[in-house]
Amino acid sequence: MMMFTLASLLHSFDWSLPKGEEHDLSQEVGITLKKVKPFVAIPSQRLPNVSLYV
Incomplete structure (x- = not known):
């Protein structure tokens, strides 16, 4: 169910970064990478059909 929800979000929306920001790939080391x-x-x-987003 979680995979279906993620796929629906990725398919239904265009995703962008906030204006003026770049994606930072740096991580801090610990027990897990964060x-x-x-x-x-x-x-x-x-998508043009608004009823899909309700």
Whole structure:
């Protein structure tokens, strides 16, 4: 079910970074690898049929 939800989100929206920001791939070392700066993405409606988003 989780894979279906993720696939629906990826398919239904265009994703972009906030204006003026770049994707930072740096990580900090610990027991697990963790991003130094959290990833932020902004969804925008991709499909013209609005009823899909309700």
